[in-house]
Amino acid sequence: MSDTFTVTLPSGANWTPSFVAALDEEKCIGCGRCFKVCPRGVLELVGLNEDGGRVRVDPDEDDGDEEYEKKVMTIAHQELCIGCTACAKICPKKCYTHAAAVLEPSD
Numbered sequence: 001m002s003d004t005f006t007v008t009l010p011s012g013a014n015w016t017p018s019f020v021a022a023l024d025e026e027k028c029i030g031c032g033r034c035f036k037v038c039p040r041g042v043l044e045l046v047g048l049n050e051d052g053g054r055v056r057v058d059p060d061e062d063d064g065d066e067e068y069e070k071k072v073m074t075i076a077h078q079e080l081c082i083g084c085t086a087c088a089k090i091c092p093k094k095c096y097t098h099a100a101a102v103l104e105p106s107d
C-alpha cells in the first residue's frame with residue numbers, strides 16, 4: 001500500500017502538503033494573483049495569441065501594447081512547489097487542482 005507524503009511540524013502536528021497538479025486555462029482570467037503569492041516561482045503568466053502561440057507576459061505590466069488575445073497562468077516549474085496551496089486560496093476562479101504526493105513503497 002502507498003503512503004502519502006506527510007511532514008511532522010515543530011508543534012508535533014502532522015501536515016500533508018498538497019502540491020499543484022493542474023490549472024484550468026479555460027477558467028483562468030490571467031489576473032496574476034496566484035503568481036504574486038507563490039513563494040517558489042512555480043507559475044508563469046503567458047499570453048495566448050490567435051494561432052495558439054504563447055508569449056511570456058510580465059504580470060506587473062499593463063496591457064497597452066499587447067501581442068496576444070488572452071492572458072493565462074501556467075505551471076512552469078511544478079517541481080519547485082512546496083504544497084502550500086496559497087495559489088488556490090487566492091484564485092477567484094477556482095482554477096487549481098492540488099494533490100498530496102504519494103510515496104512509492106520501498107523494497
Ligand code: SF4
Pocket residue numbers: 018019020037038039040041042043080081082083084085086087088
Ligand atoms: S501550492 Fe504554493 S508553492 Fe505550489 S504553486 Fe501554489 S503557491 Fe506556489
Ligand code: SF4
Pocket residue numbers: 023027028029030031032033034035072073090091092093094095096
Ligand atoms: S488567480 Fe486564478 S484566475 Fe487569476 S491568474 Fe491565477 S489561476 Fe488565473
